[in-house]
Amino acid sequence: MDLGVAGRKAIVCASSRGLGYACAKALAQAGCEVVINGRNEAQLAAAAAELKKTTGGKVVPVTADVALAKGQKALFAACPEPDILVNNNAGPPPRDFRQLTREQMIDGVVGNMIVAVELIQKVIGPMTERKFGRIVNITSGSVKMPLAGLDLSSGARAGLTAFLAGVARTVADKNVTINNILPGAFDTDRLSSVLTNAAKQKNITKEEAAAQRAATIPARRFGKPDEFGAACAFLCSAHAGYITGQNLLIDGGTFSGAF
Numbered sequence: 001m002d003l004g005v006a007g008r009k010a011i012v013c014a015s016s017r018g019l020g021y022a023c024a025k026a027l028a029q030a031g032c033e034v035v036i037n038g039r040n041e042a043q044l045a046a047a048a049a050e051l052k053k054t055t056g057g058k059v060v061p062v063t064a065d066v067a068l069a070k071g072q073k074a075l076f077a078a079c080p081e082p083d084i085l086v087n088n089n090a091g092p093p094p095r096d097f098r099q100l101t102r103e104q105m106i107d108g109v110v111g112n113m114i115v116a117v118e119l120i121q122k123v124i125g126p127m128t129e130r131k132f133g134r135i136v137n138i139t140s141g142s143v144k145m146p147l148a149g150l151d152l153s154s155g156a157r158a159g160l161t162a163f164l165a166g167v168a169r170t171v172a173d174k175n176v177t178i179n180n181i182l183p184g185a186f187d188t189d190r191l192s193s194v195l196t197n198a199a200k201q202k203n204i205t206k207e208e209a210a211a212q213r214a215a216t217i218p219a220r221r222f223g224k225p226d227e228f229g230a231a232c233a234f235l236c237s238a239h240a241g242y243i244t245g246q247n248l249l250i251d252g253g254t255f256s257g258a259f
């Protein structure tokens with residue numbers, strides 16, 4: 001399917017690896033000019049080179065911490081008026097909620113809620129004027145199905161979801177959409193470190209920990225980042241203008257509910 005976004009400009013935050021990278025790849029394949037981002041310069045440069053090689057698209061790497069004002073400034077310097085914004089950032093490390101300090105909680109809310117809102121504040125005006133805008137936020141399946149130890153992540157992302165549910169309705173008539181994609185278990189570096197920790201805790205091999213986790217998923221496997229990227233690119237496409245304020249759970253059937 002032609003997604004109808006060739007030549008559109010996209011900023012994909014936190015995209016040198018994993019789900020962000022997959023979104024950038026799918027958008028570049030659809031013909032978008034893509035700004036990719038991460039803090040590790042060498043890793044980001046390698047990701048940009050790979051994307052250029054595999055998609056033939058225009059890819060601009062911006063080494064920056066998306067959670068900082070100067071990082072956000074650097075992203076907009078590279079792409080002042082994006083048509084597409086994919087919000088992504090690392091989540092806070094797992095921790096028993098009793099042990100969270102005030103500072104850690106504020107950092108978590110900043111990283112997984114406030115940063116996305118700040119970026120949206122900057123892009124929404126020009127998007128509504130141009131009558132085209134696609135905003136996708138990578139949140140987490142934990143918004144619908146909280147996991148103990150990831151309470152800060154779940155809470156901050158649920159806050160973002162509720163915040164944007166209202167905002168999305170105020171710009172829908174300008175062909176600007178705001179949607180969230182909620183990943184379940186996807187095969188990325190982050191999942192790999194989660195499995196390494198699980199293996200240590202249970203005194204089993206990482207392969208055994210992976211098999212145990214996959215067995216809890218109705219699809220009996222982890223998601224492939226490219227599957228996630230394709231869904232993101234569709235939500236950013238010209239065809240998705242009537243889909244807004246939605247939460248797309250991609251988890252191989254893990255969340256067991258009819259709605």
Ligand SMILES: NC(=O)c1ccc[n+]([C@@H]2O[C@H](COP(=O)([O-])OP(=O)(O)OC[C@H]3O[C@@H](n4cnc5c(N)ncnc54)[C@H](OP(=O)(O)O)[C@@H]3O)[C@@H](O)[C@H]2O)c1
Nearest residue numbers: 014016017018019038039040065066091185186188189190
């Ligand atoms: N994979 C899953 O199964 C899963 C499930 C539920 C939720 N999620 C959530 O989905 C998001 C993406 O996960 P992932 O699995 O793709 O993670 P990942 O494989 O660890 O990749 C994270 C990417 O974000 C970049 N990054 C992290 N912090 C950044 C910052 N402050 N500024 C700019 N770039 C930053 C990293 O590059 P640098 O380190 O170089 O900055 C890297 O490119 C996370 O919020 C995660 O919690 C993932």
